[in-house]
Amino acid sequence: xxNAQDEAVTRxxxxxxxxxxxMLARSCDxxxxxxxxxxxxxxxxxQFTGAVDGECLLYASQATASVTAEALLGTPSEPHxxxxxxxxxxxxxxxAGGWKxxxxxxxxxxxxxxxxxxxxxxxxxxARFGTKFxxxxxxxGNVFGVVLAF
Amino acid sequence: xxxxxxxxxAVMRKVIxxxxxxxxxxxSEVLQASNGEEALQTLRDNQGSGALALIxxxxxxxxxxxxxxxxxxxxxxxxxxxxxxxxxxxxxxxxVLRAIAAGAQGYICKPFTAEQVKARVLPLMRxx
Numbered sequence: 001x002x003n004a005q006d007e008a009v010t011r012x013x014x015x016x017x018x019x020x021x022x023m024l025a026r027s028c029d030x031x032x033x034x035x036x037x038x039x040x041x042x043x044x045x046x047q048f049t050g051a052v053d054g055e056c057l058l059y060a061s062q063a064t065a066s067v068t069a070e071a072l073l074g075t076p077s078e079p080h081x082x083x084x085x086x087x088x089x090x091x092x093x094x095x096a097g098g099w100k101x102x103x104x105x106x107x108x109x110x111x112x113x114x115x116x117x118x119x120x121x122x123x124x125x126x127a128r129f130g131t132k133f134x135x136x137x138x139x140x141g142n143v144f145g146v147v148l149a150f
Numbered sequence: 151x152x153x154x155x156x157x158x159x160a161v162m163r164k165v166i167x168x169x170x171x172x173x174x175x176x177x178s179e180v181l182q183a184s185n186g187e188e189a190l191q192t193l194r195d196n197q198g199s200g201a202l203a204l205i206x207x208x209x210x211x212x213x214x215x216x217x218x219x220x221x222x223x224x225x226x227x228x229x230x231x232x233x234x235x236x237x238x239x240x241x242x243x244x245x246v247l248r249a250i251a252a253g254a255q256g257y258i259c260k261p262f263t264a265e266q267v268k269a270r271v272l273p274l275m276r277x278x
Contacts, residue, residue, distance in 0.1 A: 019261045022261035073165070
């Protein structure tokens, strides 16, 4: 019998895979076991409010974020291109939305915020919610992390 | 053919435009807005210009969201008869019903494929 956290992780893996396959035409898989720390300078954050209170954070290095933007847009990205931050925000938005859409009622009766993107990294991040898990994913050797807390 | 794309993400606006072109729409001009308020102003500013053929809008946006935009557009009688398709992560039934009540003709959930955009948009172009 899977517990709530296992179900949440399964939903997240499914949402991530769906977004990458559909929007970026790439497969994206969770990294199991020991994984080196992801250098996550760029952080996108979406908040859930309502039946579920919580947040979804997606963090990635500049290099991974650039590859993501290029895959979404089909065009090369420039250094310091604001489109790179925008792409990470939109990726977080679609993953959080996908995760939410897989919730059963009444939990699905929550709204998600627009994404906020910073370049402050995750140093000092403290979840304000009871349940928190972190998951790392890889597409074509590019690694990024997702934190879900609710 | 002119289209208006409303989304707070510039990346998503580009992705949507590319999907429309892949669907075979010959777009002569693509107007863009990053929220509902900007979109209303764009419609007001373009009332004398060539007719818009299509509006695509996100729902979840800062300043003025997509549902508020639809309702305000209806109140101001802007771009009457122009088909509106919502493109959003919000697949919640209450959002869909409110969007339809406010005048949306179609709905596409993110993430989407170019094929899904084509399937939702092209029939609206034939009847417009």
